[in-house]
Amino acid sequence: MKRRAAREKAFQALFQVNNSEIDIEEAIQHVIEEPVVDAFMHDLVHGVANHQSEIDQWISDNLVNWTFSRLPKVEKTVLRMAAYEIKYNEDVPSQVAINEAVELAKIFGEEESGKFVNGVLSKMI
Template sequence: MKRHLAREKAFQVLFQVDVNDIDMEEAIEHVLEETKSDAFMEQLIHGVFAQKQVLDEKISNHLENWTIKRLPLVEKTLLRMAVYEMDFVEDVPAQVAINEAVELAKVFGDEKSGKFVNGVLSKMTK
């Protein structure tokens, strides 16, 4: 599985866990269907889940006129994933994590999601 697809699947799993309050393994099974699991996808899912509090704190410090609790779930999930990659995945450059998050925001969010995600993440790299 290519990393872009792994990120997309990881996003879908994390989103489902938050929206439906279901077990992570059940969400992974549902998202993957017949597709084989991927180590990078699993790392993102379990890493974001394990570091959620640290990630939310870091994101909160870079939000203007928003709180982490008020963020739409699409943007919050993508920000968590990107910040996790930037802070915990050594072989992913920050700009790649940002670009991937923005691309996924354009697919899963609304017309403003990509710009919002880009703005928050760009502040974090400065």
């Protein structure tokens, strides 16, 4: 699975986990078509879940005129994933993580989501 597709699947799984009573492994199984889970996607989903409190604080510290609790669910999930990649995944350059997050926000969010995500993440690096 290509990394862009893995990020999309990771987003879908994390969105389910954060907005319902589903557990991580069940969410992953809902979004993949293959019986084998992509290693990058698995790392992304579990990494975000395992570091969520630190990631949320880091995002919160970099918001301007917003509170973390007010963030829309799509943007919150995208920001968590990108923040994880920037802070914990040394294989992914920060600019790549930001570009991929902006693309996810455009796909799953509102019209201005990409710009918002880009602004927050740019402030974080």
